[in-house]
Amino acid sequence: MPSFEQQVADLRDYLLKFARLQLRNEAWAEDAVSEVTLAALAKPQSFENRSQLKTWLVGILKHKVVDALRLHGREVSQTDSSEDNNEDPLDYLGFKADGHFVDPPADWGNPEQQTCSRQFFEVLEVCANQLPAVQGRLFLMREWLELSSEEICKELGLTSTNLYVQLHRARLRLRACLELNWYGKTSKP
Amino acid sequence: MVWKDLKTVIPLRRTCKEASALMVAREDRALSWPDRMALRLHLLACKACPRFERQMLSMQNSMKQWRNYTAPD
Numbered sequence: 001m002p003s004f005e006q007q008v009a010d011l012r013d014y015l016l017k018f019a020r021l022q023l024r025n026e027a028w029a030e031d032a033v034s035e036v037t038l039a040a041l042a043k044p045q046s047f048e049n050r051s052q053l054k055t056w057l058v059g060i061l062k063h064k065v066v067d068a069l070r071l072h073g074r075e076v077s078q079t080d081s082s083e084d085n086n087e088d089p090l091d092y093l094g095f096k097a098d099g100h101f102v103d104p105p106a107d108w109g110n111p112e113q114q115t116c117s118r119q120f121f122e123v124l125e126v127c128a129n130q131l132p133a134v135q136g137r138l139f140l141m142r143e144w145l146e147l148s149s150e151e152i153c154k155e156l157g158l159t160s161t162n163l164y165v166q167l168h169r170a171r172l173r174l175r176a177c178l179e180l181n182w183y184g185k186t187s188k189p
Numbered sequence: 190m191v192w193k194d195l196k197t198v199i200p201l202r203r204t205c206k207e208a209s210a211l212m213v214a215r216e217d218r219a220l221s222w223p224d225r226m227a228l229r230l231h232l233l234a235c236k237a238c239p240r241f242e243r244q245m246l247s248m249q250n251s252m253k254q255w256r257n258y259t260a261p262d
Binding site: 055144164171 | 206213238240244246251255
């Protein structure tokens with residue numbers, strides 16, 4: 001059985017994946033993960049299995065990541081002019097001028113019965129990572145950190161209007177990416 | 190208030206595009222009462238939009254599974 005130090009060190013890449021996805025900044029991500037390692041080593045614990053250790057470390061990481069987001073507040077939500085195009089994100093869905101669908105949305109199967117596979121999560125992570133940085137951060141704050149819209153606005157000093165616009169774009173982009181790379185390939189016409 | 194009056198006070202007609210925008214928005218904020226009503230009515234009358242609603246539910250469901258997933262080694 002590897003030492004606790006070794007077990008934690010082995011999970012560095014695993015933690016970095018989440019830190020990068022949420023922070024979208026290599027230096028911030030590295031720092032956050034280093035802090036997780038330090039915090040974990042200061043309080044060594046034994047776990048029955050690796051999956052419990054992972055869950056514990058991800059829990060610490062979430063706190064460190066919130067600290068980083070708070071610290072870099074303005075930068076976190078400052079939109080690059082190249083990200084802020086004027087296209088209507090609803091156009092990804094395809095609407096006619098009268099507001100009707102060009103083609104009805106595809107059947108993605110029963111939402112209650114779907115069990116996601118590891119392959120699906122990989123596609124999901126690639127799609128989330130393809131969001132423009134600000135949209136990706138805000139989306140992950142909602143969906144990974146599970147913060148409310150109010151909490152996000154407070155942490156980042158963001159207006160709710162601005163937040164909603166970014167999240168709206170993020171969700172529609174992610175939907176389009178999933179359809180293209182996953183549902184479109186598996187669902188039957 | 191009877192239904193006939195309500196319709197004159199609050200316009201409740203939404204296009205599919207507007208209904209879709211509301212279904213995305215409600216992931217992150219509470220909709221106003223007229224929007225909620227209008228969306229519900231639209232979903233009852235429309236064939237296409239319930240499919241979009243199911244897509245949004247699928248996304249909700251998969252994000253939840255993703256959060257709770259610890260990849261086996």
